[in-house]
Amino acid sequence: AAGLPYTIVNQGISGDTTTGALRRLDRALELKPQIAVIELGVNDGLRGVPVPQVKANLEKIIEAFQQNHVEVLLCGMEALPFNGWQYTIEFHRMYEALASKYDVLLVPFVMNGVLGNPDMISEDGVHPNAAGARYIAGTVWEYLEPMAKKVEEEATKRDTR
Numbered sequence: 001a002a003g004l005p006y007t008i009v010n011q012g013i014s015g016d017t018t019t020g021a022l023r024r025l026d027r028a029l030e031l032k033p034q035i036a037v038i039e040l041g042v043n044d045g046l047r048g049v050p051v052p053q054v055k056a057n058l059e060k061i062i063e064a065f066q067q068n069h070v071e072v073l074l075c076g077m078e079a080l081p082f083n084g085w086q087y088t089i090e091f092h093r094m095y096e097a098l099a100s101k102y103d104v105l106l107v108p109f110v111m112n113g114v115l116g117n118p119d120m121i122s123e124d125g126v127h128p129n130a131a132g133a134r135y136i137a138g139t140v141w142e143y144l145e146p147m148a149k150k151v152e153e154e155a156t157k158r159d160t161r
Helices: 018-023 025-030 042-047 051-067 085-102 130-159
Strands: 035-038 071-075 105-107
Touching (some): 018 025, 025 051, 035 051, 042 051, 051 071, 051 085, 105 130
Parallel strands (some): 071 105
């Protein structure tokens, strides 16, 4: 839509969990992506999936992309305290720990500036509306654009050798 020279393939499914994404990971890898934006975990949090299980699934996903030489951008999510504050705290810390362990860029909380803003949230009070989606896209692009330029520069260097 922005006329950029990139092909973007959305592999996300509404309501998906890290377990579901892990099952479909081979399909994503078959596309031979150069960058993967991982925005997963919030539905696990809503279902009370134990944080160590969510983390293990995300580790497998990140590792698979990295083993296939795919740059990873991890988008942090938050779990509401439905499962207690300890769960919420562990969930929050999980993204920072993953970003550090795998040396990947982290969007700290992808819904920052959207959640709680009535102009950017749909009537359900949780999901972004069109304005919220545009805002999130802008937030993610701040992290993604330098990654895309780096990947493009590296490809150009390989092609000129």
